[in-house]
Amino acid sequence: MAKALPIMFQGTHSDAGKSIITTAFCRIFAQKGWKTAPFKSQNMSLNSYVTIDGKEIGRAQGIQAEAAGIAATTDMNPILIKPSRENEAQIIVHGKPYGNMKAVAYRNEFFQMGLQIIKQSLDVLMNEYERIVIEGAGSPAEINLNDRELVNMRVARMANAPVILIGDIDRGGVFASLVGTLQLLEEEDRKRVIGVIINKFRGDLSLLKPGLDWFEQYTGVPVLGVVPYLPNLHIDAEDSVSLSQFSAKKDEAKEIDIAVIQYPCISNFTDIDPFLLEPDCHVRFVTTAEQLEKPDLLILPGSKNTIEDLLYLKESGLATSILRLYETSNLTIVGICGGYQMLGHQVDDPLGVETPLMQMDGLGLLPIKTTMEKEKTTILSEGVLTFARDTFHVRGYEIHMGQSTALEGYRPLINMNGRMEGCKREDERVFGTYFHDLFHNDAFRERLLNEIRRKKGLEPLYGRPSYRMMREQAFDRLADHVKRHVKIEEIERKMIEFQKGR
Template sequence: MNTKQSNSHSTPSTFEGAQIRQGKASQCKTLMVQGTTSDAGKTTLVAGLCRVFADLQVKVAPFKPQNMALNSAVTPCGGEIGRAQALQAKAARLALDVDFNPILLKPNSDTGAQVIVHGKALMHRSSSNMEASEYQDYKKVAMQAVLSSHQRLTQQYDLVVVEGAGSPAEINLRKGDIANMGFAEAVDCPVLIIADIDKGGVFAQLVGTLMLLSQSEQDRVVGFVINRFRGDIKLLESGLTWLEERTNKPVLGVLPYLHGLDISSEDALVTQQALVEGTSTSSKVRIVVLVYPHMSNHTDFDALRHHEDIDCQFLFAKGSKDEINPEKIAIPACDLIILPGSKNVRGDLDFLRQRGWDDDIAKHLRYQGKVIGVCGGYQMLGALIADPEGLEGQPGVSEGLSYFAMNTVLESKKTLINVSGILELTDKKADISGYEIHAGVSTLNNSGAKLSHLITIAGEGQGLISDDGQIAGCYLHGLFDQPEALQLFMGWLGYDVKKAPSIEILEEQAIERVSKACQVHLDMVKIKQIVTEWYK
């Protein structure tokens, strides 16, 4: 066992990247990372390993067989994958590929989800949505999609680093598993298990997880990684010794708690960004993002949260969405209210009204505040939202908030595209780019209301801004990611803010921090040795 925090573990310079390709006819190797719980650090560890190996000139690719997430990204071919895999692809210095995440489940109710296979929603049935029980039967088909993607990656790369989902010890989900040990057994790959010590009970997590696996599954667990450790490593060493003796598995490293690290991880909102009583006294701009049950792509607001001149808060409602009289939490005084995207627009619009947020928005506008709707939030600002095929829930039509003279119809063919254009606000312009993921087709209803386009893309107007300049909306995700566009939006609110680094730069810095932590605190030589020996 080696638990020292520096120098004891070899850095990438101590072994050549070519060594990872040793074995049977230079065959591609696969290493899987599974976790004892959700949010144990799987996404972060896979990203860190991808960057370490990429810097060693190893052709490495990320992979997640099945992802359940409402945060997604668009590939160059017009497919859809989880944003966590998009980040891992960036860590591996690769363009996005639908094979990195062959199965993506996008929940639109407590028991159902839209099923995305190889980047596209299922189209062989009346709806791409499935209930959980129905998807359980579909897993045999899904596994074939997973294995075909993995096979294509093994033909292109030297190493595939795989992220599991949740925990492999979920007894009720083990039958037909394609996300954890079911996949590992199918492709015969070694597995690392990571646990979060900051949650407490780390030894119980690791031992308990291991004991709930079959013997063949236990045999492919090649080591443990402990994540988010704070304090003196010497105080942990006796526990690590016990763990190794109890399980006969090595501890391959203890990653430190990286303060301030903000890296894409499935759907979990950054907890420290939850609504705080009062607002920051050091921030100029006050922004509130409404959180509803099926909120999607919360990463749209990362640039706002990171900006030192902006106090961006997520407003969570208390109580169940099914309660007749839920406790109301009023939208606090702010400069801007943002209605984010949604995977169930009509359901989330009902939720918004149940909380009385529609009245709060009206009051906010009377006091000259501003509102932006993004994707599903943009649709909510219109007059009507129709879902005739029941793509996001029960078929039907809902009345929107009616701030825009616009009707939206949800159609089975999804728009999936990366776009660039020109943002126009307050007689100023800025370059802007992002991506669109939506089933809705929105058209003006010719009511005579004066509306202008917010963005020009390929010579055509996109999105809307009200004639009084208070309300804006569009389908573009990533509105605030470019520094110049963010400054223009803040100027629209009446503030002159500093030009901050782009989200691309911030993501790159986060990846480098994780990569460095892996180099210093993991036994990378041992991990490389485990991978190469597994395939001899």
């Protein structure tokens, strides 16, 4: 007999705040002493997380597990969809590649298998935990997709979970989106909705009160909370929708300008998150050569389609600008995963793993050559990194389809107990690695930034923030914020009553 008490959060649209509210409730229930797990049956995201046993899941579920104080498993996100080309994605099942599928083929051919995979994972979690916090995707009112959806009301029925609907008031039209969503639900599904939460509120709550009263009277559905917008919450983003908050322009008030290339298939861009906490750094995402200007640090992040994103760099003029900046300035260039591959001399994909384009010359800044392979590497990694005449113990995770081989002039970046990983130029102004979370290593990040400061004639800054400690504090800050503005006890009561009534 399943023992867990479930709750599900669905939204009126993408980026309404489902992931962050789910994270908050994972922390809140864990603080109350409940053994709690997150669950998202199917996640479409290019930001990944590697479990202890070397499996790949959506980053949001990994972070939610951390908030709950548990180790993440693939049961918490059994199906991960990673878009790689237009209308095509790599399907990850229980942390391993299942295959590349077109959208229509996935919908028509994978549905029954997906149902079984989801049910099995849900059963495991329901029997192992006391609270299950379930996150939906997009909107439950996507009527063109609902006959074969695998992530919203069908999952709520499977888990027998009550649903809380989240609306984002920051976008405007929150009452229309909430009412419209409720009206488009099937009657049986509408009965599952025990309340709504209005998210990202700014302003005077008294001005919103008449709208809240109207909504409750019109729909009969209670408002369980109005959550004010919470700035500077440094918890990993789920997908590239969040990149819209970043500017491409320099901030002259900051001493270190960090530019990140935002190519079309950018992935695992959460690698840059620690820089967002640094007092002297400004991070901007650029898509054109004109936006690049003259940064102090340029990061080429991960990519789900290295060759086609490399082609984008060349066709956009970014590749030419990057090479020119390296020759004419003190720019430091770092490539992570796909970005590391692009910095090499050549990328080959003879099996068409990511693209029908079989070969592309790289930027030629590092003496490596990469070949895409069908077997995916997903592993937690650690080693000793040598930089600026010093050594640093670093930890991270690897997720990549390609393998890179050394060419003449190769200099390793990281020694992994005898296995050499990554590559750097002799001047250390260009280096790359497969290590995601490289910049989460505080001592190395401090030295990298202070080397940049030294080149600019600035005094070093010491005692920089510990990113992992700051993230733990962010979980507590988020939980406290939600507890202040959401009726937690009423939600828990409704969760219990819902099970009794069913």
